[in-house]
Amino acid sequence: MVRVIDGDTIAVEPSSALPATSEDGAEHVVRVLGIDAPEMHYTDDTEPDCGAQEATDYLDELLVPGAAVTLVHDSEADEIDRYGRTLAYVELETAGDVGELLVANGYAAAWHPQGEPEPDRFSAYQESMAEARAAGAGSWEHCTP
Template sequence: MKKVFILLLLFLCSCRSEEGAKLTVNAKNVPCKITRVVDGDTFRCRIDAEEITVRLIGVDTPESKENPKAKRDADRTGMSLEEITRMGREAYQFTKSLIPVGTTVYLETDVQLTDRYGRVLAYVWLPDGRMLNEVLLKEGYAQVYTIPPNVKYQDLFLSAQRKAREGKRGFWKQWF
């Protein structure tokens, strides 16, 4: 019986997820201190002693570097690769201005905790109470990118994008 207990304990310990081990599905107000902004919709932050990578739920910003996704986006939109990556750098700078290194943000998770790359999927609340995901859409630096089952704020995001497009804010004023 003791061997079974030890084997069970070892198994449970080995099932721990590397990213987001302290997070759970539908968590709210989890403080996370920014350590690096990766691009317009991805950053690294620290929860206690653990550093994680966070990907914003429901939004997609252009790629800031040439890669296969940037090339697909250029083909899909008819824009040049240079235009796509320029927009990506602008989105990166905008995100970086909202969450500079050292800022504490608050994570809210949804139904699916991580993506296939092991990044924590989250809605991110800024210290002033605004949601980063929504701000990027409102200001025209991102497009709605809904992947079920994480759809909690889908209607809010669609409304924010529509208003940015109608108001020709951010990318909507220059390229669309």
């Protein structure tokens, strides 16, 4: 793992299976499948959405630079999104499914694009989101959906 970009996007080292997506060839961008975290709005003057910095910080705690991650593709979802990012579940040997952790701790919501097939893990993510929301975990404590 190279770096955390925001609460649902990371950069990993390019490889033959994951060619570089950055102009300098140093990284390949991966969007965590099945979730949506609040937006940081890096490309415009808009303030980050409520909970965006907390989601990014939480993911940064989970995925320290150099951490070994496993990318798992879904049986239903596309492998690449319209921005050229890989769409995959991100797993850590020590902590398991990163998307599930983000949702269960209230830093992301279960999500997939309308009109697209439901990802394999979506139902489990929805259950975790309902529990996190009911408990006021993470961003659910102070952000309005």
